[in-house]
Amino acid sequence: MRTAHVERKTQETEVRATVNLDGNGLSSIDTGSPFLDHMLDQLARHGLFDIEITARGDTHIDDHHTVEDVGITLGEAFRQALGDKRGIARFGSATIPLDEALSRVVIDLSNRATLVWQVEFKNSKIGQFDTELFREWFTAFANHSRSTIHVANLYGSNDHHKIESCFKALALALRRACVQDPRRGQLVPSTKGILSDS
Secondary structure, three states, X not given: OOEEEEEEEOOOEEEEEEEEOOOOOOEEEEOOOHHHHHHHHHHHHHHOOEEEEEEEEOOOOOOHHHHHHHHHHHHHHHHHHHOOOOOEOOEEEEEEEEOOEEEEEEEEOOOOOEEEEEOOOOXXXXXXXXXXXXXXXXXXXXXXXXXXXXXXXXXXXXXXXXHHHHHHXXXXXXXXXXXXXXXXXXXXXXOOOOOOOO
C-alpha cells in the first residue's frame, strides 16, 4: 500500500499526518484553523486520498507556523508514500471552476521542488485567515513533496472561491500524477531512471 505517516515537532508546532494515496477521499483533519481544514478536506475528497492530520501550534501569535508546518508534514507524507515512483503517471493538470472563479494547477512529481504562484487576492483575510498564508502552504507542500507545482487563478472576484478552486485543482492534478499507469508497469517515468533519493 502507498501510505505514509509523518510527525513533526518543533518549539512552535506539533503536526501528525497520515496519507493513503489509494484511498476513497476520507479525511480527519484538525489543524486549529477551520478554513485550512476545509481546504485540506477538498484535497482529500477530490484527490481520492485518505488524509488524517492533527496540528497544534502557536496560533496565539498567528497561523503562520501551523500552516507552513502542515504543508511541510503533508508534503513529506506524500513524498514517502510515493516511494521510488515506479509506474506513476508523474504529470497531472486540472482546471477547476468554482462559480465565477477559475483556477489551474499543473504538477510534476519530479523530485525538484518548485512553486510558481500566480494568485492575487483582493482582501488580506478570508474570515480570520490571512490570505498570504496560502502561498506559504503551497510552497511548503511543493518543497517537501519535492514537486514542481504551477498554480494560477485565471480569473474570479471572490477570494474564497479563488483559493478553493486552487485546492480542488491541486487535488485532481495530484490524483492524476500519482495514479499508477498499467502501461508503464514498474518503469520509473524518467529518462534518468530515477525520481527519488531512495
